[in-house]
Amino acid sequence: MNTPDSPLIPSFAPVAARLRIVLVGTQHPGNIGAAARALKTMGLSRLVLVAPEDYPAEEAFRRAAGADDLLGDAQVVATLADAVSDCHFVMGCTARSRRVALEEHAPRQAGERAVHAAAQGGEVALVFGRERTGLTNEELQLCHAAVHIPANPDYSSLNLAAAVQVLAYELRLALLALQQAPVPEAPHPDEAPASHEHLEGFFAQLGDTLDAIDFHKGRTPDSAMRKLRRLYLRANLNEQEVRLLRGILADAQRMARLARGPAA
Template structure:
């Protein structure tokens, strides 16, 4: 799907921005870059800013006109930071990501078009786009670097693609004890824990073994529906051990003996 979405940069003057855009694309899984009449490309500055995304630069298509860049496209979205005299269908970045993925999933070709660093896209170029997309930046400082704008829209495409593929949008942080954290405590480990818990509650005077009042049954139900992992079990057992030590220390202070 993502291979049907191309990023089109029109009249880019700074080659470093081309490299930055390539890096942003590769971060988000996009690979097709089309350059319309770039002022300086190929360039070592572009390679340096690409930070490893040189495969995208090497495969970039260079054309003379926007019309050449849009051949075969069924959806064209142009970025615009300014109000235009002629009202035009608008998308926000999130809507742009969803629309791009839906069109690509249906077999269409999509172009995300970005203008010049100093002036953006001309009115004539914008009229070749079915939709305009505006990144709602702070109006007091609204000018975005070209590569940053590519990053924003590429990110929204990525998020829409992940949703369409029913893939997670966040990755759980791995701990050094990740294996213990993913393995559930076994039935025998739970029984050992319940015995330890009962002893600790008696030691601190919270549970009267002569009048238990179903306390342990309720605690079993509580922990039983928690799907305790081995790591969590170890933590709880450590807490109980320290609780018992503290209880014994308090008894000794009062001159009591354990029976």
Template sequence: MNPDTTPFSRIRIVLVGTQHPGNIGSAARAMKTMGLHRLSLVAPQRFPHADAEAMAAGAGDVLESAQRHEALAEAVADCRLVLGCTARSRRVQLQELMPRDAAARMLAVAREGGEVALLFGRERTGLENEELQLCHAAVHIPSNPDYGSLNLAAAVQVLTYELRLAMLSAGEIPQREDGAHAGSPASHTQLEGFFDQLAQTLDDIDFHKGRAPESAMRKLRRLFLRSDLDEREVRLLRGILADAQRMARIARE
């Protein structure tokens, strides 16, 4: 499913005053693993930076499309809902939401077409009181009270994970990670064709080395049958086997 067609397209992660560029890259990676792609940066101390690119580890597209702002008010100006991830504060009276409740609230607004921002503050000091005043509610991650220090990217991961869980439970995004809904289950004939080709391939590469092949094939059949393969997965596996058979033929020539 195209992320631009889901409520995720209306949810942005906003990092405020980030001090270490590597944390920006790690946060981008955390976002992309959960299917979010909108990143806004408010007055980062060092960005762009090679450390951000290195820590993104495949989420460079999230960094490249990140919006940069000098002031938080500008970054959230068009938002209907703004939530700030923060430790408990006695000085700013805000409703406090648990991560799961926050995810449900964000998705509800996004489904209605509203823009949503989830804010994360500085590594050492978090969001300032003036910044929290721009939020509709606070999000508190219930960490160990004796050691509540949570890395910025880890906090982003927790909240984006909860968002993804909420989307999955509502059936709004596929549970497969190949960008499409799961295919139809493989038929008995398709599976038997795969097993025949697998047995032949194992012979071609001399996998058994003189041992009886029946025991290995019984174990492999049980393994793949437990996996409940769909049609596309069977085609992928058979393609791999075909290449292995081709390489075995070349090696024998």
């Protein structure tokens, strides 16, 4: 029987290092400290703070209860796009259905998918929103999937740090299960999932191209772009595929310019 020190069990530390928890617009510094404590108890260490309202703060370090190192190493950025620009898979924690339709996972499935993506060499983020209002539709638009914790519907108000603890525990279970599995072979760089930054560049170019060919014909582009985002996110595009699609879009834009003729 394998023991924790057995060489047959690969360390999951490199995989855990590719998992990050992102807190967006946190209002109470105590929740930041409690979230750091939740991560450390589950062997996770990467915390990213997006525009926290009150940080650094003494209350955060007091609530961290020994996880001061995680707070000291926490990255603070201005926007969610900055926090996940190098990520290959992003999941947003949300308590209710939104206008932005995303594939939805229960915590256990979310943990397994996140760890699987990280084991393949990708950077992965689990994103949590503000205490009172959660993530905006615009922020959820930057996520590839949603996570919903099935709390008591009669009292579903889950504290931010408690929600982080639930997902951190599921990540821990998935990491422990990974120790019993074969180490996956890292994909070739061209076959690796496209980064969030590259996908967003593709979506921006796609939107510009649809405008250039008058695809919307006066209709609002929002609905079509939401559907197209979901379609391409389901395809799990790699870097090579994104470059191919962007090349097609560039040619379509060139032909649109030729069709319009010289500028007046």
